[in-house]
Amino acid sequence: MSAVHRLTLGDVLAEHRRGRPAGAAVVDGDVRLTYPELDDRVARLAGALAAGGVRPGARVLWLGQNSFRVLELLLACGRVGAVFCPANWRQTADEIAYVLTDLAPAVVVWEESEAVEKARGQAAPDARWIRSGEEYEAFLASGETSPPETAADAGADDDAPVLALYTAAFDGRPNAALLSHSALIAHSMSLLHMRQMEDGFTFLACGPLFHVGTMMFTLATFQIGGRLVFTPAYEPHEVCRLIEAERCTQAFLFGPMIDGLVQANADGRYDLGSLRFVSHSPEWDAMITVDDSPWCASKMGGYGQTEVGGMLTFLGLGMGGAGFAGRPSPLVHVRLLDADGNEVPPGEVGEICARGHSLFSGYWNRPELNAAKAAGGWHHTGDLGRREADGTLTFVGPKLRMIKSANENIYPAEVERALKTHPAVADAAVIGVPDERFGQSPKAVVVLRDGAEATVEQIIEHVRGEIASYKKPREVVFTAEIPKRGYTPDYDALDAEHGGGAYPGD
Structure with a gap:
């Protein structure tokens, strides 16, 4: 790619240095720090990383x-062509050790905790460990800086991965999704459009920065040259204080966090x-300015995952439509594909597949998974959806x-979602069992809520009323709990216990 067409995170910072010489960047x-001061620190940190052997x-x-x-750190890594990963420090020592072993970092910047200390003794013996605070500042000060033009150009390729975020361990172990400069910038442009960010936008990062939800707003605010306010973690009174003191426009908040702020500010x-935020309750709405942007008016609805940079679809592009995931971001294409890679017609369930500017570059050190995820030139999300008659999308599971x-394809996630709408059902999983007539038939394993009752016939009839009749379970068994693998049902264990088998390809 010609340098004329390139745009990296470093280029964005260099432009803010010139265009916002007195603009507040971070608090x-x-x-x-102003944007020029942030740029100076990033350039020096990049020099220190390079001198310490951090290579593209x-x-x-x-x-x-x-x-x-x-x-x-993210911006400095971008300048030397390295990949930056903010990981979940709240994990157990064994989980952190897994990340250290899997990622094999050249440098670890850390804050003291018992779990991190223990993990350090188990993994990453070759990494350089730098404690955040005075040691970090000394390391940064040791770096040789260079003029902004050359510093922003050093090691920069806008298609190169710059950010790694570990995904939830749905299959039993987490994977680090790699996002490039261009993907992050593209997603930021879509988000700031939906949120209608304007000059002076101030974001309070009170959610964890290892979570794509906080990171995507951090980068969109950076993209537009707004102000970023950081607080170590969510604490209701401190969040309220910062909103008032820094005149924050947006914060990373959801239901229980909002309720905590209402309680903390009960005396006004x-x-x-x-x-300017989402309507939530009369008490909350009276404290804030209820925002009417598509993002807030739709209550931040849509479908997303780390691998697409955050949001793939926005309800704000389909408000009033039949599908509660809205329509895709303007910078992506979405198709719903069957097991053979063919697009399914409206009303049918298929895998949500996508391609476009905001998608990730694959997982770190997962070649076989990457090949499967990118089959046919589309990113296969692993999630199911349905395109409604009006073109909007519904996320199924x-x-x-x-x-x-x-000859019918039945996805357990769709049936499970229907099962969980029954008022007596606390949890459910669906497996396929061999069937002499049909090859396979669906069987539901159901956990009832404490004190609730339901018969097999009632459960089956409920599902019949929610989805197509051929998808309803033909058998239902009740159990005390659903075994889990990561965050999802352990289907292998369920098959072994309840007679599952005869899946396509077996």
């Missing part, structure tokens, strides 16, 4: 709470009027496996 406790493709790991250093001591009954 973190006593730290307040190397990984740099952050193990700590939220900090402005997360942003400057904090002025939260600068916050994880794909995981498919049941073949006669």
